[in-house]
Amino acid sequence: xxxxxxxxxxxxxxxxxxxxxxxxxxxxxxxxxxxxxxxxxxxxxxxxxxxxxxxxxxxxxxxxxxxxxxxxxxxxxxxxxxxxxxxxxxxxxxxxxxxxxxxxxxxxxxxxxxxxxxxxxxxxxxxxxxxxxxxxxxxxxxxxxxxxxxxxxxxxxxxxxxxxxxxxxxxxxxxxxxxxxxxxxxxxxxxxxxxxxxxxxxxxxxxxxxxxxxxxxxxxxxxxxxxxxxxxxxxxxxxxxxxxxxxxxxxxxxxxxxxxxxxxxxxxxxxxxxxxxxxxxxxxxxxxxxxxxxxxxxxxxxxxxxxxxxxxxxxxxxxxxxxxxxxxxxxxxxxxxxxxxxxxxxxxxxxxxxxxxxxxxxxxxxxxxxxxxxxxxxxxxxxxxxxxxxxxxxxxxxxxxxxxxxxxxxxxxxxxx
Amino acid sequence: xxxxxxxxxxxxxxxxxxxxxxxxxxxxxxxxxxxxxxxxxxxxxxxxxxxxxxxxxxxxxxxxxxxxxxxxxxxxxxxxxxxxxxxxxxxxxxxxxxxxxxxxxxxxxxxxxxxxxxxxxxxxxxxxxxxxxxxxxxxxxxxxxxxxxxxxxxxxxxxxxxxxxxxxxxxxxxxxxxxxxxxxxxxxxxxxxx
Numbered sequence: 326x327x328x329x330x331x332x333x334x335x336x337x338x339x340x341x342x343x344x345x346x347x348x349x350x351x352x353x354x355x356x357x358x359x360x361x362x363x364x365x366x367x368x369x370x371x372x373x374x375x376x377x378x379x380x381x382x383x384x385x386x387x388x389x390x391x392x393x394x395x396x397x398x399x400x401x402x403x404x405x406x407x408x409x410x411x412x413x414x415x416x417x418x419x420x421x422x423x424x425x426x427x428x429x430x431x432x433x434x435x436x437x438x439x440x441x442x443x444x445x446x447x448x449x450x451x452x453x454x455x456x457x458x459x460x461x462x463x464x465x466x467x468x469x470x471x472x473x474x475x476x477x478x479x480x481x482x483x484x485x486x487x488x489x490x491x492x493x494x495x496x497x498x499x500x501x502x503x504x505x506x507x508x509x510x511x512x513x514x515x516x517x518x519x520x521x522x523x524x525x526x527x528x529x530x531x532x533x534x535x536x537x538x539x540x541x542x543x544x545x546x547x548x549x550x551x552x553x554x555x556x557x558x559x560x561x562x563x564x565x566x567x568x569x570x571x572x573x574x575x576x577x578x579x580x581x582x583x584x585x586x587x588x589x590x591x592x593x594x595x596x597x598x599x600x601x602x603x604x605x606x607x608x609x610x611x612x613x614x615x616x617x618x619x620x621x622x623x624x625x626x627x628x629x630x631x632x633x634x635x636x637x638x639x640x641x642x643x644x645x646x647x648x649x650x651x652x653x654x655x656x657x658x659x660x661x662x663x664x665x666x667x668x669x670x671x672x673x674x675x676x677x678x679x680x681x682x683x684x685x686x687x688x689x690x691x692x693x694x695x696x697x698x699x700x701x702x703x704x705x706x707x708x709x710x711x712x713x714x715x716x717x718x719x720x721x722x723x724x725x726x727x728x729x730x731x732x733x734x735x736x737x738x739x740x741x742x
Numbered sequence: 743x744x745x746x747x748x749x750x751x752x753x754x755x756x757x758x759x760x761x762x763x764x765x766x767x768x769x770x771x772x773x774x775x776x777x778x779x780x781x782x783x784x785x786x787x788x789x790x791x792x793x794x795x796x797x798x799x800x801x802x803x804x805x806x807x808x809x810x811x812x813x814x815x816x817x818x819x820x821x822x823x824x825x826x827x828x829x830x831x832x833x834x835x836x837x838x839x840x841x842x843x844x845x846x847x848x849x850x851x852x853x854x855x856x857x858x859x860x861x862x863x864x865x866x867x868x869x870x871x872x873x874x875x876x877x878x879x880x881x882x883x884x885x886x887x888x889x890x891x892x893x894x895x896x897x898x899x900x901x902x903x904x905x906x907x908x909x910x911x912x913x914x915x916x917x918x919x920x921x922x923x924x925x926x927x928x929x930x931x932x933x934x935x936x
Contacts, residue, residue, distance in 0.1 A: 329768035331761070463801075493803050498764045596801030681804045684926040 326504050332464040332494040333358030335501045336403075336429055336487075339468040342509040343427075343475045345401040347393035349378040351386045353408040354441045355491035356691045360403050371623030381458035383408035387415035387428070393425040395530050399475065402426065404729075405491060406433035406447045413451065420455025422530055422547060423519070425478035427471065428456075432592070432643070433491040436677040438727040442677020443491040444641075445591060446525055446644035449620075449652045455546050457553050458484040458621040459573065460591040464494055465501045466618075472504070473560050475513050480556060482519045483549045490593040490643075492677065504568055507732060537618070550622040557619055559626075575624035577616045578631045580606060583733055584613030586692050588636040589628075591617050594673070594680050602683045617653070628660040639666040639692050641685075641703075645673040650700040667695075673703035700733040702704055709733055743796040745806045749825050750815030753785045755879035759790035759813065760904070762883055764777045765904060767795040768896035775800045780909050788823050811890060814838060815865070815878050817846055833858045836885055836925075840864035860934060861889050864869045872920065873913035884918025888925030895922050 328335075332741060336359050340348075348367065350360035353587040357495065359452060367377040380386045383404050409430060419426050430448045434440040438586070459474065461467035467489045474485040489495055520530055534542055550671040554575065561574035571577075578597050582589055588598050605612050615631045632638055638661060640654035653668035658668055669692060674680045682703050691697045709730055716723045723729070746763060750756035757778045764776035772795055779790035791807040807827075811834040814825055820837075829835070839846060839862040848860065862883035865878030873880075880902050887895040898918055903911045 327768075329765045329774065342839065496778055498761045498774070499800070500768060500773055592804050597803045600802050680806050681807065682802070683807075 326505070328499055328503050329500055331358060332467060332489065332497050332499070332557060335464050335468045336471060336489065336495075337362035337366065338503055338530045338560050339427075339471040339509075340427075342504065342506055342511075343368050343373075343401075343472060343513050344515075345372065345375055345427075346506050347378065347390065347391040347400045348372075349380050349386045349393070349400065350402045351380055353383070353405050354431075355433055355443070355495045356403045356429060358495065358547045359429055359431065360603065363401075364433060372423035375499075375608075382708065383412040384415055387412040387419060387426070390428075391415060391419050391422065391424055394419075394426050395520070395522050396589050397516070397518045397523070398439050399479075399516045399573075400424075400426045401428070403429035403431065404426060404619045405431040406435055409451060410435065413454075416454045418457065418531075419484045421542075423482045423546070423549070425449065425475075425482050425516075425518075427474045428484065428486050429471070430486055430488045431491040431495045432450075432488050432718045438670050440676040441491075444675045444677070445490075446484060446487045446675075446699055447645045449644045451486070452621055452652070455483070456621065457483060457550065457619070458488060458688050459485065459619055460488045460617065462593055462595045462618075464497060464499050465570070466572045467494055468501055468503070469564065469568065469570070470618075472509055472512060473564055473702045477553065477556060477560055479513075479516055479518075481552055483546070483553070488592065492660075493593045501726055502568075502617075505667045508567060512564065521642055527578045527680065538591070542651065553619075554622045554624060554626075556559075557622075557624075564612070573585075573618055574622040575617075575627040576618045577618060579616070581613035581615065581631060582633075584634075584691060585636040585691050586613075586639060587632055588612070588614040588639045588641060588689070589617060589632075589636075589640040589653070590614070590619060591653060592643070594643065597680060597682060598685065601682050601689065604682075604686070604691060608705070610689070612693070617652060620653070620656070623656050623660075625660050628657065629662075629664070632657075632666060633663075635666055637669065637692055639669045639671060639689070639697065640674050641671045641680070644700075645672050645675065658738060668699070671697075671699045671703055672701070675715070678704065743800065743802075744811070744812045745809050746793040746795075746808045746813060746886075747809040748791045748793070748815065748817055750789060750824065750879075751785075752787045754789075754815045756789050756879050757791045759815070759879035759883060760899065761885070762880065762898065762901045762905060763793045763893065764795075765901035766883070766893050769897045769900050770894065772796065772799060773800050775802075779805060780867075781792040790817055794848060809833065809890075811886070812836065813882050813886060815882060817841075822846075829858065831858075834890055835860045836882060836889060837862045838882055839864040839925035840867055858881070859887065859889065859896040861925060863924050864930050865917070865921055866906055868917045868920045869914075869922075872916040873910070877914075880914035881921040884921035885925040887918075888922045895919065 407627040654670035760776040764774035767774035865881035
């Protein structure tokens with residue numbers, strides 16, 4: 326059924342269709358609307374056999390999900406930004422225990438400085454925590470990925486994070502096709518746990534493991550991720566057959582035939598990139614793009630294949646690995662091994678800075694001419710940066726950088742009256 | 743693609759207006775996308791929201807930088823924010839005011855070589871009358887339906903009814919209709935003096 330609704334609403338309805346049994350969450354922008362919607366649905370009795378548990382923190386939210394999942398319930402939570410960091414220990418526990426929890430991350434910057442807007446530093450900081458990470462390009466895909474996520478999580482007994490760009494998707498109203506309960510029921514069978522805490526058949530979960538077995542437990546967690554590399558395309562294909570649209574999978578190429586420049590990105594920015602690729606193709610530039618849907622497991626082989634004929638690869642990422650450059654691009658470089666290609670990292674959209682067509686056009690022209698540096702900060706205000714560096718060099722007590730820059734930009738008053 | 747930028751202040755229903763417009767376009771079978779500006783939203787602060795309408799899927803995620811239409815919910819912003827930034831050459835400007843464009847001093851504000859169509863609608867007055875609260879958003883969408891061929895009044899009414907409880911919806915629908923009539927009455931067809 327076609328609907329014009331907010332992204333958060335679409336995700337909430339999709340989660341409800343997956344028949345979760347325990348939902349626990351702590352509100353944090355920009356994810357709040359998702360759990361608010363779910364809370365209302367549960368309160369109205371629209372989600373059968375589901376308990377919504379209010380908790381006091383994100384750490385508790387995921388800990389409750391872990392307990393619920395270990396007791397055999399289909400468990401869901403959602404968070405963002407500092408909330409994800411606050412639950413970090415539980416994030417590792419959920420995957421270490423092999424519990425198939427599904428969690429939405431409404432992608433948002435990490436402080437300090439505090440910032441509520443979109444980038445992907447939060448989920449990427451948890452890239453090695455053992456969760457599968459899927460990134461949605463549109464609200465339709467966000468909705469679809471949640472349905473796939475429950476199936477994938479439970480087949481492998483591994484938790485799945487569905488990453489949805491905060492505000493850009495979570496707060497956007499756009500058309501989505503909401504499947505029926507029957508369709509979702511046929512795709513997501515009832516949860517059959519591999520391990521369950523059952524008083525009738527007591528077991529323990531979460532034993533202390535020493536050096537004699539720790540590597541093996543870890544290896545098996547890695548093995549599951551490798552299995553997901555095979556399962557993700559299969560699920561995406563089955564999803565397409567049942568629901569009539571392409572969503573998910575590992576990577577998606579766009580106009581890469583004959584492309585000398587290939588742009589790689591995660592999430593919603595791929596939409597804007599495709600529009601710019603169309604413009605430049607019309608002007609004769611051989612350019613295409615690849616959207617990475619799965620970041621964990623990292624689709625090394627599929628990406629290698631997609632980039633095989635490129636002369637240069639431009640990774641646009643909403644994250645920053647301080648001291649090296651990019652997080653996504655560092656991973657993409659591995660997929661380029663054995664291919665003679667120029668790799669470029671572009672840090673863009675941090676803390677909600679708009680990634681515009683105009684800036685991308687300029688960037689791609691530079692890349693096409695071979696004039697793009699290895700690492701670029703898109704639309705960086707060089708003057709402001711240089712003035713702060715001068716202040717740092719001029720005086721010892723130069724003050725807090727964030728406040729200095731805001732004052733420089735005229736955003737806060739110079740003095741408190 | 744038709745792009746609308748809505749300016750107002752936190753608490754005036756700016757984001758809701760963009761969402762309602764997108765629902766109205768959706769009800770006419772079109773693709774549309776509404777989203778808020780990603781600035782600090784708090785009561786009274788200048789805020790923006792955007793709506794794109796097209797016949798095909800909208801992939802673009804940048805803010806609306808070159809609007810085809812502007813809806814200005816608070817004329818006080820005329821002197822605070824560069825409202826006309828990026829407005830297309832034949833753009834449409836709808837302003838919530840009981841005054842005329844000339845009285846608002848728009849000849850000084852709009853850029854050169856502008857062939858824009860301007861229009862004022864006393865949306866706050868109409869909202870106070872029909873809704874009982876100074877929320878000009880729904881009324882302005884009625885006015886927008888009158889001066890733009892992009893959306894029908896019936897679709898705006900349906901979007902309002904879809905969003906609000908019956909009683910609130912009824913008041914807003916009345917305000918939208920009243921604004922539609924004002925806008926159709928002719929006071930809106932003056933070109934921006936620019």
